[in-house]
Amino acid sequence: MTRASTRKPGEATGDDQAAVPRRLLEHATKLFAKKGFDRTSVQEIVEAAGVTKGAMYHYFGSKDDLLYEIYARVLREQTRQLESVASSDAPLRERLAAAASDVVVSSIDNLDDNTIFLQSMHQLSPDKQKAVRAERRKYHERFRGLIEEGQRSGEFRTDKPADVVVDFFFGSVHHLGSWYRRSGSLTARQIGDHYADLLLDALRPPVA
Amino acid sequence: MTRASTRKPGEATGDDQAAVPRRLLEHATKLFAKKGFDRTSVQEIVEAAGVTKGAMYHYFGSKDDLLYEIYARVLREQTRQLESVASSDAPLRERLAAAASDVVVSSIDNLDDNTIFLQSMHQLSPDKQKAVRAERRKYHERFRGLIEEGQRSGEFRTDKPADVVVDFFFGSVHHLGSWYRRSGSLTARQIGDHYADLLLDALRPPVA
DNA sequence: GTCCACATACCGACCGGTCGGTGTCCAAAG
DNA sequence: CTTTGGACACCGACCGGTCGGTATGTGGAC
Numbered sequence: 483m484t485r486a487s488t489r490k491p492g493e494a495t496g497d498d499q500a501a502v503p504r505r506l507l508e509h510a511t512k513l514f515a516k517k518g519f520d521r522t523s524v525q526e527i528v529e530a531a532g533v534t535k536g537a538m539y540h541y542f543g544s545k546d547d548l549l550y551e552i553y554a555r556v557l558r559e560q561t562r563q564l565e566s567v568a569s570s571d572a573p574l575r576e577r578l579a580a581a582a583s584d585v586v587v588s589s590i591d592n593l594d595d596n597t598i599f600l601q602s603m604h605q606l607s608p609d610k611q612k613a614v615r616a617e618r619r620k621y622h623e624r625f626r627g628l629i630e631e632g633q634r635s636g637e638f639r640t641d642k643p644a645d646v647v648v649d650f651f652f653g654s655v656h657h658l659g660s661w662y663r664r665s666g667s668l669t670a671r672q673i674g675d676h677y678a679d680l681l682l683d684a685l686r687p688p689v690a
Numbered sequence: 691m692t693r694a695s696t697r698k699p700g701e702a703t704g705d706d707q708a709a710v711p712r713r714l715l716e717h718a719t720k721l722f723a724k725k726g727f728d729r730t731s732v733q734e735i736v737e738a739a740g741v742t743k744g745a746m747y748h749y750f751g752s753k754d755d756l757l758y759e760i761y762a763r764v765l766r767e768q769t770r771q772l773e774s775v776a777s778s779d780a781p782l783r784e785r786l787a788a789a790a791s792d793v794v795v796s797s798i799d800n801l802d803d804n805t806i807f808l809q810s811m812h813q814l815s816p817d818k819q820k821a822v823r824a825e826r827r828k829y830h831e832r833f834r835g836l837i838e839e840g841q842r843s844g845e846f847r848t849d850k851p852a853d854v855v856v857d858f859f860f861g862s863v864h865h866l867g868s869w870y871r872r873s874g875s876l877t878a879r880q881i882g883d884h885y886a887d888l889l890l891d892a893l894r895p896p897v898a
Numbered sequence: 899g900t901c902c903a904c905a906t907a908c909c910g911a912c913c914g915g916t917c918g919g920t921g922t923c924c925a926a927a928g
Numbered sequence: 929c930t931t932t933g934g935a936c937a938c939c940g941a942c943c944g945g946t947c948g949g950t951a952t953g954t955g956g957a958c
Contacts, residue, residue: 520728653865
């Protein structure tokens with residue numbers, strides 16, 4: 483038996499035949515987002531993915547590892563995206579607007595990851611939590627750099643600390659998952675542009 | 691023996707003699723905020739409060755009930771505060787600024803409750819979750835009413851839907867707990883005023 | 899044979915909730 | 929004043945069930 487026999491272990495060969503680690507991550511993400519990390523048992527994950535516990539513990543060291551991998555993937559992607567937008571040669575305001583709008587769109591596109599990030603971060607082991615925080619911090623600092631650039635050039639107000647503005651904005655972004663519904667009347671890009679506008683306009687120097 | 695004998699059952703008589711339900715709520719709040727709802731066992735709570743499981747299940751129907759009571763208390767207080775500010779006879783911009791700043795200050799004053807709200811809401815039973823959402827919704831609608839009032843009068847921009855602005859702002863507020871530290875250099879009121887300024891300025895009509 | 903990629907059976911820890919008691923207080927009866 | 933009875937506020941041992949993790953088996957590729 484076993485038709486699709488000659489395949490490399492980490493490679494997809496069909497539809498439900500995708501690599502086991504990928505399937506595990508995928509179903510774990512959905513379940514964590516829906517029920518929360520602690521309320522999702524390893525048993526449920528492996529059943530959803532169509533494998534057994536043995537398979538999971540073959541690829542991942544622990545349930546925590548699964549969560550960590552989900553985080554790491556999202557963080558890498560967002561950081562990559564920000565870097566590419568921020569370092570273009572467009573005018574500052576456009577770069578910031580694009581970065582802001584993009585992070586909203588990608589957060590909506592991956593609402594599950596976003597929800598998990600929000601709710602389950604503190605359930606990671608302390609050292610893994612530290613790693614995530616460090617990565618997150620780098621991201622925020624890059625974003626903050628854009629704001630500070632505008633403050634130095636006089637395009638943005640200077641009476642608001644840049645880090646307060648960053649936390650203000652990303653608070654909004656992280657909370658998208660708690661209210662945005664795909665059935666709503668606004669597309670992800672529309673929300674993103676609204677958010678970017680609100681941020682940019684909040685940054686205009688006062689009493690213009 | 692038993693010196694302090696004649697006291698009503700729900701009343702404090704001294705320092706560590708505070709009413710048992712109050713002590714339970716208090717320590718449960720701290721523990722839920724620190725370790726999360728699911729990771730805090732009933733045993734831990736009752737030990738911290740210096741009572742036994744029997745006592746807890748005498749006053750609360752379940753562990754869920756404990757969480758629900760914590761929510762309900764915070765919601766009642768915030769709604770009361772908003773109502774009093776919003777219905778004063780001050781100019782609209784002042785009322786909105788006060789409401790915004792106040793909710794930030796009270797969120798920082800009760801960071802634990804805020805953290806719990808953020809992380810553990812989805813762990814409530816569906817019906818209790820529904821009750822909380824309904825109350826929360828009323829709060830948001832009241833706040834949104836202020837923004838819509840300003841849009842009608844021409845004080846605020848009309849190119850941004852009021853509910854998007856509300857979600858934008860409360861995202862920031864709910865996320866205070868994930869970055870604000872009392873050891874930081876800004877007081878709660880300073881953050882509140884910054885946030886209120888950012889909101890009000892984001893609402894200015896464009897191309898002023 | 900032996901290595902890899904899983905499968906299966908199982909373990910010990912722990913957890914929310916229960917339930918049969920127990921001590922204290924108060925009010926009415928005697 | 930004493931007794932009685934029962935409501936109230938707890939106590940804490942215990943239970944059924946679940947969970948993360950592990951140890952061992954197994955079957956195909958080389």
